[in-house]
Structure formats: structure tokens, C-alpha cells
Amino acid sequence: MSLVPAQQRAWKVGEILHGYRVRSVLGDGAFSRVYHVEDLKTQTAYALKHVISTCDKEDRWVNQARAEWEVGSRLHHPAIRTVIDCRHDGWFLRNSRDVALVLELVDAQSLAEVQRPLMWACICIFRQVAAALQHMHETGFVHADMKPMNLLCSRNLRTRVIDLGQSVPIGFTKERIQGTPGYIAPEQAELQPLTEQTDVFNFAATMYSILLGRRSDGLLYLAPQAVNSCKDPGATVAADRVGPSGPLHLIDPSIPEPLAMLLLDCLEAQPHRRKKLAWVARVLASLDRQPTAAAN
Numbered sequence: 435m436s437l438v439p440a441q442q443r444a445w446k447v448g449e450i451l452h453g454y455r456v457r458s459v460l461g462d463g464a465f466s467r468v469y470h471v472e473d474l475k476t477q478t479a480y481a482l483k484h485v486i487s488t489c490d491k492e493d494r495w496v497n498q499a500r501a502e503w504e505v506g507s508r509l510h511h512p513a514i515r516t517v518i519d520c521r522h523d524g525w526f527l528r529n530s531r532d533v534a535l536v537l538e539l540v541d542a543q544s545l546a547e548v549q550r551p552l553m554w555a556c557i558c559i560f561r562q563v564a565a566a567l568q569h570m571h572e573t574g575f576v577h578a579d580m581k582p583m584n585l586l587c588s589r590n591l592r593t594r595v596i597d598l599g600q601s602v603p604i605g606f607t608k609e610r611i612q613g614t615p616g617y618i619a620p621e622q623a624e625l626q627p628l629t630e631q632t633d634v635f636n637f638a639a640t641m642y643s644i645l646l647g648r649r650s651d652g653l654l655y656l657a658p659q660a661v662n663s664c665k666d667p668g669a670t671v672a673a674d675r676v677g678p679s680g681p682l683h684l685i686d687p688s689i690p691e692p693l694a695m696l697l698l699d700c701l702e703a704q705p706h707r708r709k710k711l712a713w714v715a716r717v718l719a720s721l722d723r724q725p726t727a728a729a730n
Contacts, residue, residue: 438495439486440467450474452521452534454482465495470539480518481539487531498599499533505575505601506535513566515540515586515594540594546582546654550647553688555591557721560641562593564715567637571630571711575601578628580636581617582643582654604629615671616643616656620663620703631705634714635660638700645689645697646677659701690721 444467445456454471460481461468471482487496499520506517516538522530551559563585570577577584579600586594600612605627613622619635621628639660646655655677678685683694696717699709 438465439488439492440465440484443486445469445484451482451484454480454521454534454536456482465492466499471536479539481537483535483537485533485535493531496531496533499535500527501601502535502598503527503533505598508573508575509570509598511566511569513562513593513595514569515596517598537596538594540586540588540596542586542588542592542594544583545585545587545644548587548648550644551587551591553690554722556641556644557693557718558591559585559587559593559644561715561718561722563595563637563640564711564718566593566595567630567633568711568715570601571604571633574603576604576606576628576630576633577601577636578622578632579613579617580633580640581614582640583614585640602628616654616660616675618660618663619705621705623663629705630711631708634700634708634711635702635705637711637714638697638708641693642677642682642697642701645682645686645693649675657697657701659703663703692717693721 441462445451447456447458449456451469451471453474455474456469456471458470459467460470463483466483466485469482469484470479472479485496485499487493503517503520517535518538519536520527521534523532524530567577579597584595584597586596607627608625611623611625617636617639619632621632639657642657643654648654653675656671656675658676658679661671661676681694681698683689683691696709696714700714702708
């Protein structure tokens with residue numbers, strides 16, 4: 435696989451990248467490289483996401499970095515990774531093709547990379563995510579790319595929603611399909627306005643995957659409702675990754691029946707038929723208080 439521009443220009447330990455000293459490479463994103471850096475004045479450690487575009491067709495990746503800054507700088511919630519700073523190579527951010535996002539450094543793993551936590555822990559995590567999405571909606575934005583990969587969870591279950599690059603104002607209509615097969619909502623595939631209910635669908639599909647857990651090959655099962663909603667012919671999903679369409683408590687008795695039924699209500703194809711996020715939060719709160727959840 436060929437390296438993207440930000441990965442081709444590999445910054446070494448000790449070098450200065452957009453005013454921050456590189457300490458190590460944390461990993462690579464779809465079109466970025468993420469570094470562990472430190473502030474030259476305070477020696478505070480951060481994560482720095484570096485994105486470079488070299489032509490018009492690559493500009494969308496820089497646009498996503500700009501969006502993450504423009505949305506993230508307006509959000510202040512303990513379950514959303516803090517966006518600290520944005521550095522770029524031009525006079526104006528909108529004209530820049532070399533952008534660095536400075537982010538809160540989180541010592542945690544993606545929920546796409548770990549075994550399913552105990553049920554009480556899952557509910558604790560889900561409650562934090564619901565609160566984070568509520569904050570985004572109250573601020574006027576939808577996340578629009580909720581999936582297990584975009585949830586970080588530490589050993590003490592402190593959870594962070596990350597990657598705001600596809601976030602848009604509530605009611606925004608995109609010009610092309612964006613989202614991840616297996617989590618995308620029907621209105622995203624149909625290029626209709628994105629609303630709070632879009633996040634409800636994405637979140638339910640995310641909970642579905644986390645609850646069923648990782649397969650022997652490390653991949654997650656996907657909700658059939660979300661797989662069927664993706665209309666991109668180039669984004670096919672293997673049939674054996676598609677999970678059951680019925681209530682999950684019939685597949686795994688450790689999953690509380692109210693949670694299993696809630697997922698079905700949130701995976702409705704039509705946005706107005708889905709439960710509201712406030713209702714989702716209330717159900718999760720009620721389950722968090724039940725001793726049966728704590729026992730699993």
C-alpha cells in the first residue's frame with residue numbers, strides 16, 4: 435500500500451512539526467499520520483494529526499481536518515476528545531493544504547480493537563457516548579461517523595468520542611456519500627439532510643457491533659439494517675460479517691432485553707421512527723442502576 439503525503443514525509447523524534455516537538459509516531463489514519471508531540475513552552479504532551487494534500491482530489495482530507503477543528507473547538511465535554519490547536523501552512527486555514535490538529539493525548543484503545551467489556555461496563559460506556567452526542571446536538575452539530583473505531587476507552591472506562599472530520603451542522607446536506615459501511619444511516623446514503631436522528635442510527639449500529647463482540651478474525655459483526663442502507667457499490671461487506679436482524683438478547687442472554695429492543699427501535703430506516711437520543715440516554719441510565727447489568 436502506497437503511503438499518503440503526510441506519511442511519506444516522516445517526521446523524526448526531536449524534529450519540530452508546526453511548532454511542536456515530535457516524541458514518537460502513534461499511528462496512521464486514512465490520510466494522516468498521528469504523532470505524540472510536546473509543547474515547546476510547557477512540555478505538555480499532545481497527539482498531533484498531520485494531513486497534507488498535494489492535489490485537488492486530496493483536498494477532501496484537509497477539509498475534514500478543518501471541519502474537525504471548526505467543530506471540535508466549539509465542543510467542551512469530558513467524553514469528547516479535546517481539540518487543542520490547529521496549525522497550517524498558509525495565511526488562512528481555508529487555503530492551506532498542510533494542516534496539523536493538536537489533540538488531547540488519550541491513553542486508551544479503540545473499542546474496535548478490544549474484546550467486549552462486561553455488560554455493566556458496556557452500559558457505562560454507552561451512557562458516556564450518549565451524553566457526548568447530546569452535547570454535540572445542543573451545540574448544533576451531528577457527528578455523522580459514529581462507529582467503534584471512533585470510541586476510545588481507558589482501563590477505568592473513561593470514554594472519548596473522537597474524529598469529528600465528518601461532523602456537520604444539524605440539517606446539513608452533503609454532496610457525496612460519506613460514512614462507514616455497517617454504520618451508515620439510510621439518509622446518509624440517500625444524500626438527505628443529516629439530523630440528530632442520523633447519530634441515533636449510527637450509535638445504535640455501533641452498540642450492536644460492540645455487544646456482539648469481535649469474531650475469531652478480529653472483525654466486528656455489523657447490524658444488517660446498517661449494511662443494507664449503504665448504497666455505495668464499491669463498499670461491499672462480506673455476508674458472514676452481517677449479524678442477526680432480531681433482538682440480540684435472544685442471541686446472547688447477557689444483553690438486557692430493554693437494550694436489545696432499543697437497538698431495533700433506533701435502527702429504523704426512517705429517521706422519524708427512531709427513538710430520540712434523550713430516550714436512549716434514559717434507557718441506558720435505567721439499565722445502569724439494575725443489579726442484573728452489574729452482574730454480567
